[in-house]
Structures are given as C-alpha cells and as structure tokens.
Amino acid sequence: MSRDLAARQADLVAALVADAPVPAGFDPLRVEAARAALLRKRAGGVLRHWPLLAAGLGDVWLSTFTEWARTRPPPGPLRDGWDLARSLAAAGTLPALAAEELAVREAGWRYDGVGEPRRRRLPALQRGGGAIVLQVAGRVHLLRRPR
Amino acid sequence: MIPYSVGIGWRPEICGFVAALPGLRFVEVIAESLTAHGPLPPALVALRQRGMAVIPHGVQLSLGGADPVAPSRVAHLARLAERLSAPLVSEHIAFVRAGGVEAGHLLPLPRTREAVDAVVANVRRTQAELPVPLALEPIAALFDWPDDELDEAQFLTEILDRTEALLLLDLANIYANARNRGNDPVDLLDRLPLDRIAYVHVAGGIEHDGIYHDTHTDPLPPAVLELVAELCIRHRPPALLLERDGNYPPAPVLRAELDAIAAAAGYPTIT
Numbered sequence: 297m298s299r300d301l302a303a304r305q306a307d308l309v310a311a312l313v314a315d316a317p318v319p320a321g322f323d324p325l326r327v328e329a330a331r332a333a334l335l336r337k338r339a340g341g342v343l344r345h346w347p348l349l350a351a352g353l354g355d356v357w358l359s360t361f362t363e364w365a366r367t368r369p370p371p372g373p374l375r376d377g378w379d380l381a382r383s384l385a386a387a388g389t390l391p392a393l394a395a396e397e398l399a400v401r402e403a404g405w406r407y408d409g410v411g412e413p414r415r416r417r418l419p420a421l422q423r424g425g426g427a428i429v430l431q432v433a434g435r436v437h438l439l440r441r442p443r
Numbered sequence: 444m445i446p447y448s449v450g451i452g453w454r455p456e457i458c459g460f461v462a463a464l465p466g467l468r469f470v471e472v473i474a475e476s477l478t479a480h481g482p483l484p485p486a487l488v489a490l491r492q493r494g495m496a497v498i499p500h501g502v503q504l505s506l507g508g509a510d511p512v513a514p515s516r517v518a519h520l521a522r523l524a525e526r527l528s529a530p531l532v533s534e535h536i537a538f539v540r541a542g543g544v545e546a547g548h549l550l551p552l553p554r555t556r557e558a559v560d561a562v563v564a565n566v567r568r569t570q571a572e573l574p575v576p577l578a579l580e581p582i583a584a585l586f587d588w589p590d591d592e593l594d595e596a597q598f599l600t601e602i603l604d605r606t607e608a609l610l611l612l613d614l615a616n617i618y619a620n621a622r623n624r625g626n627d628p629v630d631l632l633d634r635l636p637l638d639r640i641a642y643v644h645v646a647g648g649i650e651h652d653g654i655y656h657d658t659h660t661d662p663l664p665p666a667v668l669e670l671v672a673e674l675c676i677r678h679r680p681p682a683l684l685l686e687r688d689g690n691y692p693p694a695p696v697l698r699a700e701l702d703a704i705a706a707a708a709g710y711p712t713i714t
Contacts, residue, residue: 301557302509305550306542313546321589329654330585334548340660340689370547 315367335362338370346377349398352391360384378407385424392425399424400438403431449705449713450642450684451697453497457687458486460694464701466713469496471533471684475503479522491527498642499523500533506565506579507538507552517572524575531641533578533611534569536562536602553588554598559605566606578641579603580611583619583648583657595620596634603639610636612680613644614670619657622666629673637678645671645704646686659688663700671707683708 310316311327312334318327339361343350350357364380371379381398384390390398399422407413415434422429428439453461453470461470470490477483477499491497504516524532537549552558570577581599593601603610612635614628621628645668649661663685674680683704687697698714705712 300509301553301555301561302541304553305509305538306544308550309541309544309546312550313544323586326586326654329652330548333585333651333656334546338547344689369544371545 309369313369331366334370335365338365338373338376341373342377342380345373346381346394346397348396349377349381349394352394352397374413375407378413379409382409390425395425396427396429396438396440397424399427399429400436403429404434404436447710448682449701449708449710450682451701452500452684452686452688453487453490454688455484455486456689457691457697458484460697462486462490464713466711467495468713469498469682469684471498471500471686472527474499474501474520474523474532477523479519479526483526496530497527498529498531498533499527502535502549503539504534504565504569505537505539506534506569507536507550507558507562508541508565509538509561510541512565512568514572517569520569521572521574524573529575531576531578531609532573533580533641535580535582536599537582549582551582551584551587554591554593554595555588556592559593559598559601562602563605566602566608570606570608576609576641577606578609578611579606580613580644581616583613583616585623585654585656587624596631600634600636603636608639609641610639611642611644612637612640612674613646613657614674615644615646615648615657615663615667615686618664618667618670619648619655622655628670632670632674632677637674637680640678640680642682642684643671643674643680644684644686647700659686660690662692662696663703668703668707671704675708679708683710 307319311318312331318324339358342361353360361380370376381390381394385395385398403420403422404416405413406416416431419432430437448468450467450469451461453472472487499520501520504512506512520532535549538552539546539549617628617631646657646659647661647663648655648657685701685704701714702712
C-alpha cells in the first residue's frame with residue numbers, strides 16, 4: 297500500500313515550491329518544467345503588485361526573483377514582493393525606485409513578515425530611495441529631495 | 444442558466460474592453476479576487492445592472508486536497524454567488540496546497556480511487572453550502588502521477604456521476620494534455636459526458652522546451668479552435684468563454700479571438 301494521499305501531495309508541493317527532492321516515480325524533467333512555470337507565474341504576480349521593484353531591477357529582475365523564490369513557498373504576490381524588497385534593502389542592493397515603492401507600502405501598512413499586511417491606523421514616516429514618505433489618515437505623501 | 448453565447452473572463456485590466464462588447468451576455472470572475480462583504484468593483488456592478496450573468500470562478504478551494512475544503516473558502520463562494528445572483532459557481536478538479544504549503548497553482552491529482560473519494564467528499568461538502576449548482580473543471584497537467592489506476596475519462600466521469608456536478612470543459616486544457624501526453628484530444632471528447640457541460644473554456648498557450656503550457660497569456664492556437672468545432676459537432680455547449688489572464692493584446696486582437704470562437708461554434712458574434 298502506498299503512503300496516503302495527504303503525505304504524497306505534501307511531498308509533491310515541497311518539490312515544486314521548496315526545493316525538496318522530486319518524489320519517486322515522477323518524471324523529473326516534467327516536474328522541473330512545472331516548477332519553472334510556477335516561478336514564472338509567481339514572478340508575473342509580483343510584477344503586478346510591485347512594478348517599481350521589477351522596473352528598478354531591470355534586466356536582473358527575473359533572475360533575482362527566481363533565485364530568491366525557488367526555496368521559499370509562495371505567500372501570495374503582495375507578501376512575496378514585500379519579503380524580497382526587504383531582503384534586498386537589508387543587503388543594501390534595493391534600487392532607489394524600488395526603495396520608494398517599499399517606503400510607501402511600509403508607511404501605509406503594517407506587515408510583520410508572517411501574516412497578511414494590515415492598514416496602519418496611526419500616522420507613519422518612512423525613508424527610502426532618497427524620499428521621505430508620510431502617511432496620515434490613509435493618505436500617503438511622498439516628499440522627494442531634488443536630485 | 445447561462446445564455447447561449449460567447450463570453451469572456453472579466454479582469455480589472457480589461458474591464459473597459461469587456462464593458463464595450465455590445466453582444467456580451469455573460470462573464471466569469473475570479474472568486475478570490477473579490478471580497479465577500481466589502482464593495483464589489485464598480486465596473487462589475489455596472490455589468491450586473493445591465494443584466495449580465497456573472498459566474499464566480501474559484502481557483503483556491505483545493506477540491507482535490509486530501510484534507511477537507513476550508514469552510515471559510517466555501518462560504519466565500521456561496522456569498523459571492525448570492526451577491527452576484529450567479530447562475531452557478533465553478534472550481535477545479537485539482538489541489539493547490541498540501542502540508543500547510545501553498546503551491547500557487549492548480550496541481551493534478553493521481554487518477555486513483557483514493558483521489559476520486561477525496562474529490563467527491565470535498566465536492567459534496569461544497570455543494571451542501573452553495574445556493575447554486577457547481578461546475579467542475581478538469582485542469583491542464585504538466586506531469587502525471589506514477590500510479591494512475593483510471594484513465595482521464597474514467598476519472599472525470601466517476602467524479603461527475605457520484606457528485607451530479609456540472610462539467611466546465613476547458614478545451615485548451617484538453618488540447619494541452621493531449622499534446623503533452625501524445626494522444627488525440629478528440630478521443631477524450633468522445634468519452635466524456637458532454638451533456639453535463641455547463642460552459643466551455645477556451646484559452647491560449649505556448650510551447651517551452653517541447654512542452655505546451657496553458658498560460659492564458661498567449662494567442663489562441665488554431666488547434667484549440669478546431670477542438671471547439673469538433674465539440675460542437677458532437678454536442679453544442681450552452682456557452683463558451685475566452686480566458687485571458689495577462690499580457691493583454693490590443694483590443695482588435697482580443698475581438699478577433701472572440702469572433703473566431705463564435706465562428707468555430709456557430710454562435711453570434713458579440714463584438
């Protein structure tokens with residue numbers, strides 16, 4: 297008797313999104329094709345939610361995202377892009393355009409890196425990409441220094 | 444039920460194009476893109492006020508998961524069906540999460556008795572809460588499980604028979620699976636219960652490294668239109684719907700695809 301369906305489904309999902317080995321019996325080339333397709337689709341979702349992150353990274357956007365995402369299960373496009381932007385910011389490699397986009401989001405929403413982001417009720421001030429972002433009563437003001 | 448016609452998947456990016464289609468009578472909307480209790484998109488509300496049929500199409504229920512469907516997700520579908528006065532709701536024969544991890548995509552099931560039992564149990568749980576009928580859509584699979592006991596037609600027919608659900612037949616999925624498995628898509632049409640079709644999906648895709656991907660972001664292949672004609676020879680479906688999920692082409696290109704679907708099925712054009 298084979299292992300039960302729940303365990304086998306979990307093994308397959310782990311192979312597709314968390315870099316776990318392909319379960320025995322599956323065609324590894326086909327599973328790899330599905331894994332790559334999932335990453336492309338996932339990148340498309342992040343692109344829609346974080347257009348300046350993708351634009352700021354330019355030519356290296358797709359490779360940066362897929363390299364970062366291949367070992368991380370998808371948390372949904374909003375959190376996915378948020379997590380990547382924060383990790384690039386921490387490494388000092390977040391482009392200025394993307395840093396502004398991140399600062400706008402951080403000013404408007406509270407995100408603990410684990411659950412769904414929640415709208416802030418209190419005013420917030422953020423810096424990013426040479427801009428200062430002020431959020432008051434849900435309205436976001438972007439104050440940019442002349443370049 | 445659904446008016447006899449050609450429809451299109453409603454997406455915010457093309458809502459202006461969709462609203463301007465003079466002959467349009469039905470659309471489908473991704474259920475998870477709407478809130479159950481908050482305001483609905485004004486462009487969608489406007490379509491409803493014009494008498495358009497709007498079908499909530501779920502993509503994250505995971506009817507094929509070994510675990511029971513989440514009651515909150517079923518309630519979301521039920522609430523949307525009520526708010527939109529939908530004639531029916533549709534979802535996939537697939538799983539999208541396991542072991543607490545989201546795959547982010549529709550994944551195929553092993554075609555085993557155990558999997559049939561899991562799907563049937565989840566479909567029944569869902570049907571018990573829905574105010575309208577449920578239509579089930581077989582998916583495009585890039586790979587198969589190693590231990591299939593049933594072929595595709597047996598697997599689908601058994602699920603439909605045991606649940607009395609309707610069939611949402613996606614001809615692009617049928618085409619993709621047949622091409623990637625090296626068999627004839629028409630053979631499957633001959634073995635499915637076509638009288639159970641609620642409506643039909645049509646979409647575009649592209650080949651990568653010898654594998655055809657049902658992307659919904661590429662042009663509609665002529666072979667999928669030929670399948671529309673093959674289906675209509677056997678059984679004329681109540682309605683056909685074009686799914687486009689990104690990389691939107693100029694309006695004339697999208698109109699030409701809608702016209703081509705109408706022509707292949709012998710339906711009036713909606714453009």
